[in-house]
Amino acid sequence: MSLRQHGLTWLSAIAFGLFSGLAQAALPAFDAIVDAASPSVVNISATAKSRPAQIASGDDIQELLRRFYGLEAQPQQPRTRQSFGSGFIISSDGYVLTNNHVIDQADKVTVRLSDRREVEAKVIGTDPRTDIALIKIAATDLPAVKIGDPSKLRVGEWVLAIGSPFGFDYSATAGIVSAKSRALPSEAYVPFIQTDVAINPGNSGGPLFNAAGEVVGINSQIYSRSGGFMGLSFAIPVDVAMEVVGQLRDKGKVSRGYLGVAIQEVTKDLADAYGLAKPAGALISSVEPESPAARAGLKAGDVVTEFDGKPITLSAELPQAIGRAKVGSVYSLGIFRDRKAQQLKVAIEPLPEEETAAGGAKGTTPDLSRLGLRLRDLQEAEKTQLKIAGGVLVVQVADGSGAEAGLAVGDVITQIGSTPVNNGREFVAAVRKLSAGQTVPLTVARRGNSLILALRLEPQDSAR
Structure with a gap:
């Protein structure tokens, strides 16, 4: 080997060593965070007895069985369902934060602490x-987490999750922030933190930490075609969660702002058509009569560019901002109309369905949370493809009355009883007019076919 070759080999070794050292120095060590934060993380198990639908004596199916086959429909026996998840302690006197879907419909919720107490x-x-x-x-002197500021997170920053995936307690996984303020079709009010941290069943409700050991999010969802982790996980920003916590502590429920508009994304072509410098904002496609938006003077065709002095870049940011706004307060609204920027004032009112729920007697109206469904309105292209005038698309089915009725992801609900359903608001209104505890026929479009399912409407639980 020549002297020149020896020199190149020597230089290459030095360069590789320097690169390796820099790479190792750039990688964070999470052991200190895990040691400090693990005692604040808990395992949660929720047990629920399913409430099978009872077929009324006057029901068409019951009558058919009795008349033609001499049979009586037998009620199903209740089953016990158990779900597992994670959570974390937010105060030393025993308050614990988790996901709603972890404990939804549970008759008993058990928390297992790091010292193995249950x-x-x-x-x-x-x-x-x-x-x-x-x-x-009921416990005191508990180790509470440190709450961080999600707004300071940067894409590419390291984050750490601790939870119980598949029941493996206190598993730690790490990754980076992939995106911020991510809007999901089924969640209009949450600007999700997207990460590539490995999240699996059992991680739900667990904390997402930044590199300083502060909680910045609650691990909530994954995007998956297989049911397992595929590199896309979503966390609820902890500031959003703590706003909800404050209302739940004080009132036991959450009041959310309401504007009364339908919106859509501003595309480049629409931006050109409306004279906007760039495709940004939320385009108002319709305004509900007698709504806060109508009273403020908003019109279809307006583009909302600001709310309370903060820019609205993506259309999904508007419902998130309205939902977090203080009910009863007046806010400034920046709009673009007739190729000119204008300012309006809007008084935020409570979301109508929440107002109705708060005014009704417990146990007399159905509990929508017990349906276990996440729905969204159909887009115009979907209506054309499915050849239907309207309906609500089922985007997620959890344990609940919807699953027991046989609903599946991709179903389109078009009618409840004899009432047609064209969108999510009509679905909610139709359900709330019915009596709790009854079973109603549900007309569904599935893969080009129409079928009818029997949906039992569970009553609200006064204990909650």
């Missing part, structure tokens, strides 16, 4: 819209 928890309140649940255990 304590039954009381449900303080839940908010299905943000998938947040606040529970409390």
Whole structure:
């Protein structure tokens, strides 16, 4: 080997060594965070007895069986369902934060602490819209997490999750922030933190930490075609969760702002058509009569560019901002109309369905959270493809009345009883007009076919 070759080999070795040292120095060590934070993380198990639908004596199916086959439909025996998840302690006096879907419909919630103690928890309140649940255990001097500021997170920053995937307690996984303020079709009010941290069943409700050991999010969902982790996980920002916690602690429920508009994304072509400098904002496609938007003077065709002085870049940011706005307060609204920027004032009112629920007697109206469904309105292209005038698309089915009725992801609900359903608001209104405890026929479009399912409407539980 020549002297020149020896020199190149020597230089290459030095360069590789320097690169390896820099790479190792750039990689964080999470052991200190795991040691400090693990005692604040808990395992949660929720047990529920399913409530099988009872077929009324006057029901068409019951009558058919009796007349033609001499049979009587037998009621199903109740089954016990158990779900597992994670959570974390937010105060030393026993308040624990987790996901609503972890404890939804549970008759008993048990919290297992890091010292292996098991304590039954009381449900303080839940908010299905943000998938947040606040529970409390009878214990003192508990190690609480440090709450961080998700707004300071940067894409590419390291984050760490601790939870119980598949029941493997106190598993730690790490990754980076992949995106911020991510909007998901089924969640209009949450600007999700997207990460590539490995999240699996059992991680739900567990904390997401930044490199300083502060909680910045609650691990809530994954995107998967297989049912397992595929590199896309979503966490609820902890500031959103803590706003919900404050209301659940004080009132046991969440009041959310309401504007009364339908919106769509501003594309480049629409931006050109409306004279906008760039495709940004939320385009108002319709305004509900007698709504806060109508009273403020908003019109179809307006483009909302600001709310409360903060820019609206993506259309999904508007419902997130309205949902978090203080009910009863007046806010500034920046709009673009007739190729000119304008300012309006809007008084935020409570979301109508929440107002109705708060005014009704417990146990007399159906509990929508017990359906276990996440729905969204059909887009115009989907209506054309399916050849239907309207309906609501089922995007997620959890344990609940919807699953027991046989609903599946991709189903389109077009009618409840004899009432047609064209969108999500009509679905909610139709369900709330029915009596709790009854079973109603549900007309569904599935893969080009129409079928009818029997949906039992569970009553609200006064204990919650």
